[in-house]
Amino acid sequence: MALISAESLERVKQAADIVEVVSAHTDLRRQGARWVGLCPFHEERTPSFSVDAQEKLYHCFGCGAGGDTIKFVEEKEGLGFAEAVELLADRYGVELEREREDPQAEARRQQRRRLGDLLDRTAAFYAAYLWESDEAAKAREYLAQRGLGEEVLQGFAVGFAPSAWDKVLLRGQRAGFKVEELRGVGLVQRGRGGGEYDRFRSRIMFPIRDRRARTLGFGGRAMRSDQGAKYVNTAETDFFHKSQMLYGIDLAKAAIAKAGRAVVVEGYTDVLALHQAGIEEAVGVMGTAITEEQVAALSGMVDEVVLALDADGAGQEAMLRAQRVAAGRKMRLRVAAMPAGEDPAEMMVAEGGAERFRRLLDGAVELTAFQIDLVLGRTDVGSPAERDGALAEVAPILAGMGESASRDELVRRVAERLDLEPAMVMGRVVAARPASGGPGGPSPDERRGAPAPRRSSGELTSRERRERALLAMCIALPDEGSEFLARLEEGHLSPLGARAATWLRKHPDDPASDLPRDDAELSGLIAELVIVAHDEPASPEAMELNFLLLEQRRIEAEIAAAGEQDDYEKRAALSRERAALVERIAHAERVRG
Ligand SMILES: [Zn+2]
Numbered sequence: 001m002a003l004i005s006a007e008s009l010e011r012v013k014q015a016a017d018i019v020e021v022v023s024a025h026t027d028l029r030r031q032g033a034r035w036v037g038l039c040p041f042h043e044e045r046t047p048s049f050s051v052d053a054q055e056k057l058y059h060c061f062g063c064g065a066g067g068d069t070i071k072f073v074e075e076k077e078g079l080g081f082a083e084a085v086e087l088l089a090d091r092y093g094v095e096l097e098r099e100r101e102d103p104q105a106e107a108r109r110q111q112r113r114r115l116g117d118l119l120d121r122t123a124a125f126y127a128a129y130l131w132e133s134d135e136a137a138k139a140r141e142y143l144a145q146r147g148l149g150e151e152v153l154q155g156f157a158v159g160f161a162p163s164a165w166d167k168v169l170l171r172g173q174r175a176g177f178k179v180e181e182l183r184g185v186g187l188v189q190r191g192r193g194g195g196e197y198d199r200f201r202s203r204i205m206f207p208i209r210d211r212r213a214r215t216l217g218f219g220g221r222a223m224r225s226d227q228g229a230k231y232v233n234t235a236e237t238d239f240f241h242k243s244q245m246l247y248g249i250d251l252a253k254a255a256i257a258k259a260g261r262a263v264v265v266e267g268y269t270d271v272l273a274l275h276q277a278g279i280e281e282a283v284g285v286m287g288t289a290i291t292e293e294q295v296a297a298l299s300g301m302v303d304e305v306v307l308a309l310d311a312d313g314a315g316q317e318a319m320l321r322a323q324r325v326a327a328g329r330k331m332r333l334r335v336a337a338m339p340a341g342e343d344p345a346e347m348m349v350a351e352g353g354a355e356r357f358r359r360l361l362d363g364a365v366e367l368t369a370f371q372i373d374l375v376l377g378r379t380d381v382g383s384p385a386e387r388d389g390a391l392a393e394v395a396p397i398l399a400g401m402g403e404s405a406s407r408d409e410l411v412r413r414v415a416e417r418l419d420l421e422p423a424m425v426m427g428r429v430v431a432a433r434p435a436s437g438g439p440g441g442p443s444p445d446e447r448r449g450a451p452a453p454r455r456s457s458g459e460l461t462s463r464e465r466r467e468r469a470l471l472a473m474c475i476a477l478p479d480e481g482s483e484f485l486a487r488l489e490e491g492h493l494s495p496l497g498a499r500a501a502t503w504l505r506k507h508p509d510d511p512a513s514d515l516p517r518d519d520a521e522l523s524g525l526i527a528e529l530v531i532v533a534h535d536e537p538a539s540p541e542a543m544e545l546n547f548l549l550l551e552q553r554r555i556e557a558e559i560a561a562a563g564e565q566d567d568y569e570k571r572a573a574l575s576r577e578r579a580a581l582v583e584r585i586a587h588a589e590r591v592r593g
Contacts, residue, residue: 003099004085011087013513015092017055018069025257026078033534040076041065042330043303046553050531055512057527063330066527068515076257078211078300081517115185115239118177120185122168123207123403126159126218127196130204136160139223141205146269147278147349152276152550155251156268157207161200161220169197181374186217186234199234202227203318206247206268208234208286210499211252219268219286233286246298248270253301261334262325263361264290265344270308273348279357282344284461285309290333292325299329307363308336308344308357323367324400334364371397372410377419387418395432398425463553467497472529475511476538482508484543490545491554543586550583 011400025040026196039049039060048062059066064077073084080172089096095410100106106189130153132134139160143153148568161168172182179196182188183461187197188289203220210216217234234240248271249574256262263282274282285294293314298305305326326333337360338344347353374395394414415422460468470488474481485505490498499522504511515523555578562571 004082004550005097005099007116008089008094008097008239009085012092012094012096013056013069015094016056016069016088017053018051018058018072019053020390021069021088022058034531039065041284044165047419052531052534055530055534057382057512057530059524061528061529064524064528065529066524067520068512068523068527071515071523071527075300077253078272078297083212110346112239112480113259115181116214116216117184118172118175118181118187119207119217119239121175122172123157123205124219126161126169126205126207127154127157127356130158130160131348133160133162135163135202141280142223143204146273146345148269148272149276152272154316155275156248157215158272159205159207161198161203161205163202165197168200169196179312184237185239188412189235200232203232207246208240208242208247209250210245211249216245217242220248221268221293234299241293242286244293244297245286246294246440247286249283249297251275252283256283256301260263260302261306262298262302264294264305264307264309266309267343267345270344273345274357277348277357277477279354279543282308284397289319292321293334295322295325295331296329299326303330304334306334306336306361306386307358307367308338308360311422319367319371319402320397323397327400327402328366332368332391335367335370336360336364343455366406368401369406369410376414379418381418387420390418391420391428395425395428398429399432417502449584461494462549464494464497466546467493468525468529468532470543470550471497471500471504472532472536473538473543473546475529475533476536477540478508480540480543483545488550489554492550496521496525500529516574539592541588541592545585545592548581550576552585555581 004263006242009080009451019035020138022028022035022037022040026037026049028035028037033052033054035051035053036047037049037051038044038047039062041060042063042065043050044062049058049060049065051058057067058067060073067075067141070081070084070088073079073087074081075206077087079087086096088094111536130139148158159206169182169188179188183190187199188196190196198480200220202220204223206219206221207215208219217237217240220232222228222230222232225326233242247268250401252262252271252275255579259281261281262318263274265282266286266288267275269287270285271282271463274280285291290307292304305418319564323333323523335432339347344357347357351358375390375393375397380386398407398410398414401410407429411425412421412422415425418425470484474484481504482555488501493501499519503516503526507514511526515526517523558572559571559578562574
């Protein structure tokens with residue numbers, strides 16, 4: 001992706017109306033200088049979400065989410081930075097210019113676009129072939145039997161791959177694509193004899209598209225019993241990573257945002273049947289378990305995911321990992337237990353099926369509780385060996401939940417059922433805590449630089465509250481601010497506060513005009529500080545008082561350190577310093593009134 005030029009980035013920021021963008025996700029009303037509403041990132045009843053239309057920033061005082069318009073789109077639509085900029089540019093009619101980049105990267109980007117075009121054309125070819133060719137008659141019949149109408153099939157561009165060995169190969173070559181390119185996107189494969197032939201033949205084709213409706217791969221369902229695998233997917237390519245894809249996401253994303261939840265099912269036809277029945281927040285995982293990557297992709301969009309999968313059959317390890325990622329992102333994973341031997345697609349065809357499915361969704365239970373009941377249900381509690389085995393199985397599930405009331409509840413349930421002391425069960429849970437991943441250690445996802453779980457303002461230490469108040473006033477009163485920023489040292493500040501102070505020293509005039517993209521925590525804090533600066537009273541006296549209180553904390557930390565090193569002389573000197581400081585603080589408090 002070529003870099004978007006700084007000027008066009010600036011034009012996008014100027015053109016985008018943050019109140020309008022946010023209003024698509026929550027109702028905002030004006031309150032003084034800000035717009036306020038219920039936070040679109042966490043559940044709440046009283047509004048703690050603020051938008052500053054002038055500075056084009058948002059911040060939630062409840063969950064700590066915050067940033068500029070681009071950041072909002074990134075988080076809410078689950079897009080990368082460049083994609084979010086493109087979306088806003090589209091919406092506000094800004095033409096994006098790109099920086100010249102090194103020729104190799106430019107060539108790769110062009111090649112990617114070319115191959116994307118090949119995949120889109122091939123999807124269109126398969127779709128036309130389904131409706132027009134004689135040999136697809138059986139496929140049309142099969143889809144109709146499953147109750148799938150033309151409208152939904154066309155919406156998802158369902159198609160049919162001809163039975164010939166080389167139709168796609170020849171079409172592609174005629175259109176100017178090389179065999180290596182056709183192989184690179186997984187449409188053609190090499191046979192044992194070295195010749196190339198179409199990977200998908202005589203199959204119903206389901207194009208797998210990304211959020212922006214670009215075809216990246218295919219799933220193909222066999223139409224004959226002698227065809228080997230019932231389902232064949234595109235092999236892993238540079239384009240296509242099955243574990244990251246959600247089938248139907250391009251058509252489901254609006255409904256997901258609206259419903260505040262995503263419904264995850266296993267197969268292609270399940271997704272189609274649900275959409276046809278009006279349950280448009282459904283997406284498919286193309287397997288029996290949801291992956292960590294899929295959870296991460298959904299976490300930007302919703303707080304809750306309901307799995308209508310065959311959860312008994314899913315690999316427990318995979319579900320545990322998904323659960324850990326979900327817990328780290330404050331997202332709920334619930335399971336709607338499907339009746340044995342019936343998938344959602346079959347249910348939709350049956351009388352009253354959609355209603356029954358909706359009730360299952362409403363009655364969904366937490367994934368962890370579901371898994372634990374599954375283990376307990378198949379344990380013979382009369383056998384000590386089986387009870388031991390069950391405990392070994394549930395301990396990592398409970399450990400992955402992190403400390404919570406619902407975990408305590410489950411621990412009690414396990415103890416009762418296995419006839420053990422709750423404390424003993426808890427001991428095993430603590431011992432089973434993973435060395436990395438899950439609460440207590442970074443998940444793989446966080447290690448890749450995803451935002452750490454945010455903290456609400458209520459969870460801050462008194463020092464953090466003080467430093468934030470002071471830094472906000474440094475923005476509100478820039479002249480005094482530069483003075484205080486010069487006086488602040490590392491010992492006064494938390495690590496994040498120190499980063500914010502450095503940022504403010506470097507960007508004294510307009511701290512929010514170009515938030516640091518590589519540091520989500522810092523850009524969130526800067527957004528918060530600017531919004532607070534706009535709205536809350538500031539005075540040199542209040543700044544002085546906050547500074548002195550931070551100074552007191554710094555000296556107290558030094559006193560403690562001197563004590564640990566048995567340096568009594570230093571400690572005594574510091575204590576005298578503190579006493580003088582306490583008097584100054586008392587004076588400053590009187591001055592401030
Ligand atoms: Zn919030």
